[in-house]
Amino acid sequence: MSYLDPLTHLEAITILAIIFLLSIKFKFVDVGGVTASFVVGYVIYVFGGRNYFLALIAFYLVSVVFTKIRVRKVREVENKESGIRGWRNVVANGITATIAAIASGLSGEEKIFYAAYLGALSSAFADTLATEIGLLYPKMPRLITSMRKVKPGTPGAVTTLGYLGGLIGMTILALISSTIDRKFTIHEVLAIIYSSGLVGMTVDSLLGATVQAKYRCRICGKKTESPIHCGLRAEQVEGIEYINTHTVNFVATVIGAVTASIVTTFLTTTR
Ligand SMILES: [Zn+2]
Numbered sequence: 280m281s282y283l284d285p286l287t288h289l290e291a292i293t294i295l296a297i298i299f300l301l302s303i304k305f306k307f308v309d310v311g312g313v314t315a316s317f318v319v320g321y322v323i324y325v326f327g328g329r330n331y332f333l334a335l336i337a338f339y340l341v342s343v344v345f346t347k348i349r350v351r352k353v354r355e356v357e358n359k360e361s362g363i364r365g366w367r368n369v370v371a372n373g374i375t376a377t378i379a380a381i382a383s384g385l386s387g388e389e390k391i392f393y394a395a396y397l398g399a400l401s402s403a404f405a406d407t408l409a410t411e412i413g414l415l416y417p418k419m420p421r422l423i424t425s426m427r428k429v430k431p432g433t434p435g436a437v438t439t440l441g442y443l444g445g446l447i448g449m450t451i452l453a454l455i456s457s458t459i460d461r462k463f464t465i466h467e468v469l470a471i472i473y474s475s476g477l478v479g480m481t482v483d484s485l486l487g488a489t490v491q492a493k494y495r496c497r498i499c500g501k502k503t504e505s506p507i508h509c510g511l512r513a514e515q516v517e518g519i520e521y522i523n524t525h526t527v528n529f530v531a532t533v534i535g536a537v538t539a540s541i542v543t544t545f546l547t548t549t550r
Contacts, residue, residue, distance in 0.1 A: 281325060281326070281328045281384065282325040282326050282384050287324070287325050287328075288325055290324075291320075291321050291324035291325055291332075292321070294324075294332075295317055295320050295321055295324070298320075298336065298339075299313050299316065299317055302316075302343070307343040307347075308343075308365075308369070309365055309366075311365050311366035311367075312365050312366050312368065312369050314366060315366035315369035315370050315373070316339070316369050316373075319335075319369060319370070319373040319374075319376075319377050320332065320335060320336070320339075322377050322380065322381065323335050323376065323377055323380040325384070326380045326381045326383065326384030326385070327380035327383055327384060327396065328384075329459075330456075330459045330460040331380050331383070331393075331396060333455060333459050334396075334397070334400055334452060334455055334456050334459070335373075335376065335400065337451060337452065337455045338400055338403065338404045338407075338448075338452065341404075341408070341448070341451055342404070342407045342408065342411070342448075345407075345408055345411040345412065345444075346411055348411075349411045349412070349414050349415060352415055367525045368525065368528075370525070370529075371524075371525035371526070371528040371529045371532075372403040372407070372528055372529075372532060373403070374529060374532075375395075375399035375529070375532040375533050375535075375536050376396050376399040376400050376403070376532065376536075379392050379393075379395040379396035379398075379399055379536055380392075380396055382395070383396060388462075390462055390463070390543065390547070391540055391543055391544070393460070393462050393463075394463075394471050394539045394540055394542070394543035395536040395537075395539055395540050396536070397452070397456055397468070397471055397472055397475070397539055398471060398472075398475035398479070398535040398536040398537070398538055398539020398540065399475075399532040399533070399535050399536040399539075400452060400535075401448075401449055401452055401471075401472045401473075401475045401476035401479065401535055401539070402475055402476055402478070402479025402480065402483070402531050402532045402534065402535025402536070403479070403528070403531075403532050403535070404448040404449065404451070404452050404476065405445035405446075405448045405449050405476035405477070405479060405480040406445065406479060406480045406483045406528065406531060407448065408444040408445055408447055408448035409437075409441040409442060409444045409445035409448070409480050410441065410444075411444065412440055412441060412443065412444025412447070413431075413436075413437070413438045413440055413441025413442075413444055414431055414432065415440065416431070416438040416440040416441065418438075419431070420433070420436035420437060420438040420441070421436065421437060421438070422435050422436060422437075422488050423435050423436075423437045423481070423484040423485055423487075423488050424485065424488045424489060425488075430502075432504075433502075433504075434487030434488060434491045434493065434504050434524065434527070435484050435485065435486075435487035435488020435489070435491070436484075436487075436488075437484050442480075445476060445477070445480045448476070449472050449473055449476040449477075452472055452476075453468055453469055453472045453473070456468055456472070457469075463543075467543070467546050470542055470546060471539045471542050471543060471546075472539075474538055474539070474542050475535040475536070475538040475539040475542070476535065478534060478535060478538045479531045479532060479534055479535030479538070480531070482530065482531045482534045482535075483527055483528065483530075483531035486522070486527045486530060486531070487524070487527050489518070490518050490519050490522050490527075491504065491518045491519075491522050491523065491524065491526075491527050492504070492506070492515055492517070492518040492519060492520055492521070492522055492523060493515070493516055493517040493518050494506055494508065494513035494514060494515050494516060495513055495514050495516045496508035496509050496511070496513045497509075497511055497512075497513060497514055498510075498511055502516070504523070504524055506523075
């Protein structure tokens with residue numbers, strides 16, 4: 280039970296402090312983002328243990344690096360211009376994995392919760408890299424539902440490059456988790472991570488294209504996923520009012536975790 284061991288807490292605080300001081304120095308996250316990341320990282324560290332934490336930190340580092348690369352190349356995409364992660368983004372992507380890690384710790388490391396953890400992480404990882412790498416695509420992306428061409432950054436917009444980015448994210452996670460933990464065989468890890476990542480990122484795009492709220496700016500007329508544009512409240516033109524990009528991300532990680540659990544149950548009963 281690592282969460283009962285005071286040394287684990289000390290180790291978690293020390294390592295997280297180093298990572299987040301560096302993150303602030305390199306402007307990876309803002310103050311809210313760093314606080315939320317610290318809480319998520321800490322809970323995952325003490326309940327899930329080192330292996331859970333390593334998978335998480337890989338996701339964190341790879342996504343901030345890709346965000347920085349993309350921001351340097353594509354500056355005009357609104358709301359994503361700064362490349363700094365806020366607390367809402369961290370919570371939306373991290374809460375499902377955090378709950379899975381707590382369940383794993385309290386249950387005495389049940390396999391199914393480790394699978395759910397990997398599924399939530401895979402979904403968040405795939406979607407983040409799909410977005411960041413997809414935005415580098417030189418042509419117009421297409422909406423996942425109607426397949427018509429839309430502006431880059433539109434919720435639900437997909438590109439082949441984005442899916443390739445998602446695959447890169449899933450592969451990195453699979454490599455790390457199969458190296459650091461032997462709860463599952465390499466084939467099982469691949470099945471869990473690829474299925475949950477693909478389902479999660481697709482659900483993310485589908486919800487983005489359908490129920491996520493979209494607005495039109497009353498000043499410049501631009502269509503946006505942000506309720507405020509040009510300093511004023513924009514008019515909602517599509518979707519459901521309270522469903523924003525963070526809600527969609529969160530739901531996608533839940534679906535990813537559920538997919539991973541189902542695949543694991545199937546794999547372990549047919550073994
Ligand atoms: Zn505007």
